[in-house]
Amino acid sequence: MKRSINLVYQQRRTPLVWYDGTSDGMVEKAAQTLLALPASAPFLLKDMHGEIVPISACLPQGDYTVVMYAPHTHASVSSEDGNVRSSHSDTPVSPPRSSAKRPSRSTTAAAPPSSTxxxxxxxxxxxxxxxxxxxxxxxxxxxxxxxxIPNHGDFGIDRLYGLLVPPAYLPQDTTTFYKLASSSIVLDRQRVIRYYRVGDAYAQLLAVGKGPLLRAYVDPASLRTPPHQAKLEAFAAATGTADHVAASEDRLLVLYERFLHGFTPISRTEFLTDSE
Known part of the structure; x- marks a missing residue:
């Protein structure tokens, strides 16, 4: 039986899949490989209830935030945002006092404006x-x-949202995601079977829930030209910082192109004719 979880790390959601019989150690090693973590860097996971748990092959499906373990202490873990937290509580631990002297008024005045x-x-x-x-x-x-636009599966709109937005904005589940989406724009959907191709493979999207969205993904190339470029910039500005909007746009484009790679909606006729 196939098992899977989503690892949330550095504002990205990475799926991890394994099969029954896989050892805990192999699952942990696979997670380190996917996240490009050093083999000597131990980590824990935070589940949807805020509990800190070890990675294991028996974890139920869901989203788990990667929490880096601080080896210099027995009771604390260092989360991905750099804060040190107790393994028994989410209360931040106060950092050690610095021995450096307090900066003088002249030093403070010479500091760059915080607004930048x-x-x-x-x-x-x-x-x-x-x-x-x-x-x-x-x-x-x-x-x-x-x-x-698929409403479920590997190319689902909720998967793309989880890939592009910071973890703090991720809805608790798919139902919450679609409630949020429907309250932000007019989101027309149709309960029908749709068809698509990925490379040489043909697939059909079954009618699940209210069905796929009556919308299309924007061509990645169009995001570099008006009017789509301005919309991408607005989204990047909302999720980035004032000094790094351009870098955020580039990162979003790379992730978006990678997500859509090979996904091509097709007609039912093409599916029946070419998939045989």
């Missing part, structure tokens, strides 16, 4: 969702019966 490092105003979940959908999706024309 200031983050953009934090977006509400609804406004960030709207920026996301505006940047990466477009409505279908009434006569378009080929293009669509």
């Amino acid at each position: 490092l200031k983050k953009f105003k934090k977006q509400s979940p609804t406004s960030l969702m709207k920026l996301f959908l505006d940047a990466f999706t477009i409505p279908l024309s009434p006569d378009d019966v080929v293009n669509f």
Whole structure:
């Protein structure tokens, strides 16, 4: 039987899949490889309830935040945001006092303005969702019966959202995601079977829930030109910092292109004819 979890680390959600019979050590080693962690860097996981748990082959499906373990202490772990937290409590541990002298007034005055490092105003979940959908999706024309956005599976819109937004904005589950999406824009859906191709493989998207979205993913190449570029910039600004918007745009484009690689919606006729 196949098992899988999502590892949330450095604002990215990475799926990890294994089969029954795989040892805990192999699962841990696979996670370290996927996340590019040193083999000597121990880590724990935080589940959806906020509990710190070790990685093991019997973990139930879900999202787990990677928490780096601090080897110099027996009771604390260092989370991915750099804060040190107790393994029995989420209360931050006070950092040791620095022996450095307090800077003088002249030193303080010479420091660069803090506004240059200031983050953009934090977006509400609804406004960030709207920026996301505006940047990466477009409505279908009434006569378009080929293009669509999956509402589940590897190319599902919720998977893309989890890949691009900071962990703090991730909904608790798929139901919450679609409630949030529906409250941010008009999200038309249709309960039908749709078809797509990935490379030489053909697949059909079964009608699950309210069905796929009557929208299409924006061509990655179009995100580099108006008007889509401005929408990408707005989304990048909402999730980045004032000094690194351009770098954030580049990162989003790389992740988006990688996510959509090979995904091509096709007609039912093409599916029946070419998949045989």
